[in-house]
Amino acid sequence: MPSDKVTHEFEIETGQREWLEEAADEYGFQDESKALRVLLDYAIQDVDRDLIFSAENARCRYCG
Numbered sequence: 711m712p713s714d715k716v717t718h719e720f721e722i723e724t725g726q727r728e729w730l731e732e733a734a735d736e737y738g739f740q741d742e743s744k745a746l747r748v749l750l751d752y753a754i755q756d757v758d759r760d761l762i763f764s765a766e767n768a769r770c771r772y773c774g
Contacts, residue, residue, distance in 0.1 A: 723772045 730742035739745050
């Protein structure tokens with residue numbers, strides 16, 4: 711499958727970045743952006759969107 715990657719800037723918390731870096735290291739990915747793409751592909755293909763984004767599930771560990 712041809713690559714159609716784009717560069718995009720996201721704002722995430724330091725702990726989230728560290729978690730992505732750890733996952734990339736653990737699973738042998740070239741960087742944390744690969745770990746993020748794996749998460750996104752899983753969410754897109756295998757998870758009901760409402761399960762992630764419904765009011766009772768959408769949460770931020772860092773929000774006050």
